[in-house]
Amino acid sequence: MRRLRLALALVALAAGLVNLALIVRAGDAPPRSPLYLVIAIVGVSWSFVAAGLVAWRRRPENHTGALMVAVGLAYALPGLRLAQTPAGYTLYLLTATLPSAVLAHLLAVFPDGRATSRLQRVFIVANYATTVPLAFVQLLLVDPARLRCPECPPDLLGTGGQHPYGEAVMAVSDLWDVALAGLLLWIVVSRWRRAPTPRRRGLAPVVQVAVVLLVLFSVRQALRAVLSPPPPWLDGALDLAVLTTLMLWPLAFLAGLARSRLDRSAVGDLAIELEQAPSADRLQQALARALHDPTVQLAYWLPDQQAFVDGATRPVELPPAGGRSVTILRHDGDTVAALVHDAALDDEPELVQAVAATARLTIENQRLQAEVRAQLKEVRASRARIVEFGDAERRRVERNLHDGAQQRLVNLSLALGIARSQVPATTDGELAATLDEAAEELRLALAELRELARGIYPVILSEAGLGPALASLAERSPIPATVAAAPAHRLPARVEETAYYVASEALANAAKHARATAVTISARRCDGGLEVEVGDDGVGGANPDGSGLRGLADRVAALDGHLRVDSPTGRGTRITAELPCGS
């Protein structure tokens, strides 16, 4: 490939030099092509070949570079006009419109290098199919003098004189050129309007020059058709204008490339922005700015879940192949993140890589944060599930006691009662006394079992709600306790249960350690939540890290609530739990 490109470069160079040599040798001999026009044509040829070789080397799979080289080589052909032999001149006339046909092909498929729409294909076929045939018909019917070359050698195919339809054929040919140029203008502009933002920046110079070129070309052809022929000074000026604009096109192409590369300065801005340790959102915005693609989305890889997530750990589905592009960012071979961006950025892999490299540390950092957030979410959920499971187990054990052992002991107690009632008063009192003793033991056993069941799970909580449960708790407390406030309405079960256990544990602490003489319990609704407060008048100095209070804090935290223990020595203890009531 390299050799081929080198050879093409040499051919273009040689062809240009031959053109220049011919004009110098021709001197004043006809045809007197103005020197400046030949220089302009050679300039066009060389600039297309040079820029085409750059494009070819950069993206060998894209045919744009090769097409540009072809345009450049084709523009060396008009030099044949200078070869003063009838054969050379005839060949020139036949191929005179070939350069603009190849150029039109290039403009129609730029920058993809191939036709993607039906309109493009139709245009290219029409463009090539009419070029040489039209020239051939012209040769047959039109006097060379009418081809703006009065002193040229005779063409081999010509009829030698002015054909009656010659004028009309010339005009039709010129107007056909105008029509093709108009269609091409439509293709170029609509393509530009549909191009995604990141691609537009690079395309802008090329499209602007192409529009000027097509307008100038159309004006020239239209004047030739209408004025047949236009004054030489006007035609020459337009020729020069077209060629100069044409020479600018490869430069515009290179400028577009440079513009993409200059965007590396945006990478510098990105580096400065990253200094501020931006949030996930800001990072994504900064990447969008650096890549000139407002639709950029950054997705972090979570190895635990084998999934991509956004900054808020919501799952992200990568787009399917053929849609938006995905650049996977890796570090030491491990996937760190995915950059979902417009497919147009595939033209600039260097820019995407530069941006990714600049932001790598920050992205890695954000990925770790996202991972930690996801793990925290999972741990919170699992803690809540553990507490919920524990409570469900308590309810189940209480119910089993109630339906099983308690029920059987109750039946036993009734059976004993029946037996006792059937002991005749006349028999000795020992049997009756034994039965009475057994009944009393049974009564105590039942009472203890009930107390045990209540400790495992207070049925009153689910039966009657937090208020009655707290009242019952206060009633059974060994130290005088009052309920100062309780919610009038039912709350979610886990909130009621947690509030109850806070009060129950705090009461137990007050009774066991605080040597308190009075306890006040209050539960109040606040800000969509519930605040439970238990205060005593004991000795204070409670240890918040003791197992009871620690377990309570964990239970409250499982609801995303907070537990505060305020227990200055000698001034009582106040335990406050804030419980959100949300889902």
Place this chain on the structure above:
Amino acid sequence: MRPTLLIVDDHAGFRALARRLLGSGGFEVVGEAADGRAAVTAARELRPDVVLLDIQLPDIDGFEVLARLREGSVGPAVVLTSTRDRPDYGERVDRSGASGFIPKAELSGAAVLAVIGSGRMG
């Protein structure tokens, strides 16, 4: 004439014992029901003077059965019973409109008579 009585409880063992205990304690046990819906049907058919009603039933609970019985024009006297203590139900027993509450372990004909004799409690 002895007052008629319907026993509602999901434990067959308890129903058998209660039948013997209350049958010899001054009541004529006219029927038994093992769940809430059967209790409502039986009460409407048998029109007992008293219903001994367990609170914890497999389908609808005793409070709900009581509420449905109260929809009829003339309702029987209802005595609630449970393995649990009365305070475990907070004020629900008081608000239910039952004649009273007897813990299962303390059930006897005399206890039931005392409760219905004293009229509605609370």
